[in-house]
Structures are given as C-alpha cells and as structure tokens.
Amino acid sequence: MIERLSHGPASVHGLTEPFALSQQMISKHIAYLVRARIVIKTKRGRESICTLRPEAIKTVSDWAINYRRFWEESFDKLDVVVNEMKKAEARHDKKHG
Amino acid sequence: MTKNTGNEAERMVVTRIFDAPRELVWKAWTDPQYVMQWWGPKGFTAPVCKMDVRVGGKSLCCMRSPDGQECWNAIEYHEIVPHEKIVSDMYFSDSKGNKIEPAELGIEHEAIEGAHDVTLFEDLGNGKTKLTHIGNEPMESAKNSGQLEGWNQTLDKVAAVVAGLAQAK
Numbered sequence: 001m002i003e004r005l006s007h008g009p010a011s012v013h014g015l016t017e018p019f020a021l022s023q024q025m026i027s028k029h030i031a032y033l034v035r036a037r038i039v040i041k042t043k044r045g046r047e048s049i050c051t052l053r054p055e056a057i058k059t060v061s062d063w064a065i066n067y068r069r070f071w072e073e074s075f076d077k078l079d080v081v082v083n084e085m086k087k088a089e090a091r092h093d094k095k096h097g
Numbered sequence: 098m099t100k101n102t103g104n105e106a107e108r109m110v111v112t113r114i115f116d117a118p119r120e121l122v123w124k125a126w127t128d129p130q131y132v133m134q135w136w137g138p139k140g141f142t143a144p145v146c147k148m149d150v151r152v153g154g155k156s157l158c159c160m161r162s163p164d165g166q167e168c169w170n171a172i173e174y175h176e177i178v179p180h181e182k183i184v185s186d187m188y189f190s191d192s193k194g195n196k197i198e199p200a201e202l203g204i205e206h207e208a209i210e211g212a213h214d215v216t217l218f219e220d221l222g223n224g225k226t227k228l229t230h231i232g233n234e235p236m237e238s239a240k241n242s243g244q245l246e247g248w249n250q251t252l253d254k255v256a257a258v259v260a261g262l263a264q265a266k
Contacts (some may be wrong), residue, residue, distance in 0.1 A: 078135040081135045085131065
C-alpha cells in the first residue's frame with residue numbers, strides 16, 4: 001500500500017482496487033498507517049484521500065518500503081559492475097596472455 | 098512444520114542472468130570493492146561496505162540516497178557454499194551493525210519469523226550465470242532450496258550434470 005502511495009496520493013477506493021481485500025479491511029490498514037503517522041487522510045468531497053507524510057517518506061526513504069525494488073535496482077547496477085569486471089579481465093588477459 | 102506448505106506468495110524472488118562466469122558474479126557479490134559499486138537502488142551510492150562472507154561472519158553496508166540520507170544494513174551468514182549459495186539474514190542496523198527494529202525507522206516490514214535470504218549462483222554454461230535471490234525463506238526450505246533449484250533446472254539434463262561432475266573429479 002505504501003508502495004502505491006509512493007507514486008502519489010490516492011482515494012481509499014483507489015487503494016482498495018488493486019488488493020483482493022474488502023474496503024473495510026483496507027480502511028483498517030489505513031487507520032493503522034495513520035496512527036503510525038505514515039499516512040495522512042484528508043477529505044475531498046465525499047472521498048477520503050490518503051497521502052504519504054513527507055517526513056515519513058524522508059525517514060523511510062522509499063527504497064526501504066519496497067524490498068523487491070531494492071534488489072531489482074541493485075541487480076541492474078550489479079550487471080554493469082559484472083560487465084566492467086569482465087572487460088577488465090579481458091584486458092588483463094590480453095596484456096599478459 | 099517442515100512441510101513445504103505455501104507462503105510462496107509471500108516470498109520475494111528476484112532472478113537475473115548475467116553474461117559472465119559464476120566465479121565473477123560471486124566475486125562481484127562478495128568482494129567489498131565491487132559491492133560498493135552496486136549496493137542499493139538506482140541513484141544511491143554505497144560509501145561504506147565491510148564484507149565478512151563466512152558462516153558466523155557479518156557484513157555491514159551503508160547506502161546513501163540521492164538527498165544524502167544514509168541507511169545501514171547488516172548481513173549475517175548461516176550457510177555458504179562457495180560460488181553456489183549463500184543463506185543469510187539482512188536487517189536494518191546502525192553504523193556499528195547493531196540491529197534496529199524496522200518500526201523504529203517508520204518502516205512497515207512484515208518479516209517472517211525465522212526466515213532467511215537465499216542467494217543462488219547457477220552456472221548456465223556458455224559463460225552465463227543465473228543469480229536468484231529469495232527473501233523470507235523459512236530455514237527448512239532455505240536449506241533445501243539450492244538442491245530444489247538445481248533439480249528444477251536440470252531434471253532433463255541429469256546425465257550431463259553427472260558427466261560434468263565426473264569430469265571435475
């Protein structure tokens with residue numbers, strides 16, 4: 001849910017859609033996040049809009065929210081490093097081979 | 098409890114095929130000189146990386162976000178099969194490697210009790226390596242996952258594998 005909110009504010013209804021949970025369950029989860037001071041809930045007309053608290057984003061520094069993203073993006077960088085290592089090895093072999 | 102019942106969905110699995118031999122990928126994964134170059138998401142740097150990759154050892158890595166915020170992670174090792182497999186625990190820590198509860202950092206983290214990270218290095222031949230990182234693996238299946246992965250991948254190539262092993266001897 002925090003992952004979803006890291007892309008921008010969303011209504012409670014919008015937050016319910018991607019999950020196979022009832023709106024009641026989602027509301028409960030949101031209430032928990034509001035209590036933990038991670039999410040702010042504001043009324044816009046009849047809808048409740050959820051926003052990540054900027055301070056929470058700063059503390060959490062959104063990579064930490066998403067373990068998968070941490071690894072996917074680290075792997076992207078690892079790929080570059082491995083290729084560099086391979087090139088360096090090839091150069092080394094040429095020099096000494 | 099030892100039965101492999103579900104929780105599959107809760108596990109995070111990230112795989113990547115590298116166009117490099119397994120020894121090289123292992124080196125990039127375990128040598129601090131290289132880990133510093135890739136640890137952390139896009140835009141992050143890793144100013145500090147101390148690696149002690151052995152059973153009972155502990156590594157400590159710091160990553161710095163684009164806006165200069167630093168975050169430390171410690172890794173403890175439970176099982177190491179060189180060039181093949183690492184079973185470890187990663188957690189948030191302070192700069193000394195002392196564990197910090199994610200909640201203290203305001204992080205919503207649903208860690209599974211007694212679960213570990215498993216990293217598998219698989220030689221695909223032709224100088225290619227498949228890297229698999231499994232998060233939150235219960236210990237019992239963590240112990241077996243290397244074999245399981247190997248079996249899944251090579252079931253139809255058993256003869257070739259055996260021949261390869263015989264050659265290596």
